[in-house]
Amino acid sequence: MTTTTTPATAQSPTAVLRRPVALPPEWGRTPLTVVMPTYNEAENLPLMAEALMGLDMPGLRLLVVDDNSPDGTGEVAERLAERYNTGGRTRVSVLHRTAKDGLGRAYAAGMDQAVADGAAYVLQMDADGSHPVEYVPQMLGAALSTGAGFVIGSRYVSGGRLAEEWGWHRKLLSRWANAYVSAVLRTGLRDVTAGFCMWRADTVTAMRLPEVRSNGYSFQVELKYQAVRAGCTGVEIPIHFEERQIGASKMTLAVQLESAILPWRLRMAGKRR
Template identity: 40%
Template sequence: MKLVIIPTYNEKDNIEQLLSLVYSYVPDIHVLVVDDGSPDGTGDLIESLMAGEHKGRLFVLKRAGKLGLGTAYIAGFKWALDREYQFIFEMDADFSHNPKYLPKFLDAIQNCDVVLGSRYVAGGGVTNWSLIRRFISLGGSLYSRIILNMPFHDLTGGFKCFRRAVLETINLDDVKSNGYSFQIEMTYRAFLLAFTIKEVPIVFEERAEGQSKMSSSIFREAVLMVWKLRAAKDNLKIAKAKTNKR
């Protein structure tokens, strides 16, 4: 069984079309929307869609407020592990992650444990970004790659697929990052635990609606968290969960 986890906050204008595209590429996939109390009614819209054409393959976790990207994914991972899902995806709600790549991820995950959607390998890229934003993004991945001694080119991207065993092994309650550094931390923990990781090229498309969630505080967290992860390397190697199942 396959599950895509999509965190949302005020994505009512995007989510219905995104779901249609996801199901057009992988009809038997399930989707879990983790909504952080969207004032625009995103969570309520999902509930109505659950009762209609997407019944049985669309689900929602409605949270009390804007609690952060990392905690949204952790909640989604735990929800997935309570069920029988074998392949668990992360994906944004704003069309920056094109659902057309989902079948490629599924092909790749047959021969590895984690798939990273990568903007910075051959065939990957970004659209409609300024030179400054490209520099920050490339620099962030290079910075993390050097400090953490990982061979991967795109460490800050949020389009991923995990085998169930990876999320069962990582101690999810011990994951501390909550912004974009969450993506770095999850990959680093999988890397230290000797899971096989593969990068698949994607083209990241600038969101068509709404505003970017990047902020100075999120950027600072990522800069500092990389050093904290490096300092905790030996502990992270053995920090396997007793079980993430409930």
């Protein structure tokens, strides 16, 4: 398959892969762990697990990180592990946390565990269906074909799209927020706020997750900023971001305020180093 890229440079260590490389069968055996934080996602989780387990990727595992969901998501995750862990293979595992401690800390705990358990790549993925499963092979193919330290499923490169259900004001706000963060941090990334990201194991280590300050959705921004500062290269591929079909969004005013303040905190901290 032919690819079109924007070459990375020393000043902008990122690239855009507009026609992602198809995943050869042998690449599907690459140890890849999908880290999926959950809080009250009992209805969505079985759908996501079924879709992921249905991919022709024998090396793929799912790690559910549940924050003691009152709707029984943790118990649902354990039943899924019983269903899919057959023939001596562990394909689904569960990390139970005792309290709702924030998206960032849930991801940090899951990503660290995935690398410790031998994952060569770690994929951040929401449990609400907004990140379509069909892009997972393309993201791994992009990572392996380019050698990039991380791959972003991007809404803001050519071919990427936001959910059709979103109104114009919500789309405008999303684009403005991404442009604002990008202008402050100057990462060279088109979709610095994206939550659908694949990381090479050594990139996860380089980001020093225990030192990450943010906890909500701004965690996504801080990860990419730390990766770029550590000299890791990134690739963005276009995706169609979907609207969740079941349950309610967990985006609160406090989360939005943290996201607005964080870029300046990161930039000032960077200047002091």
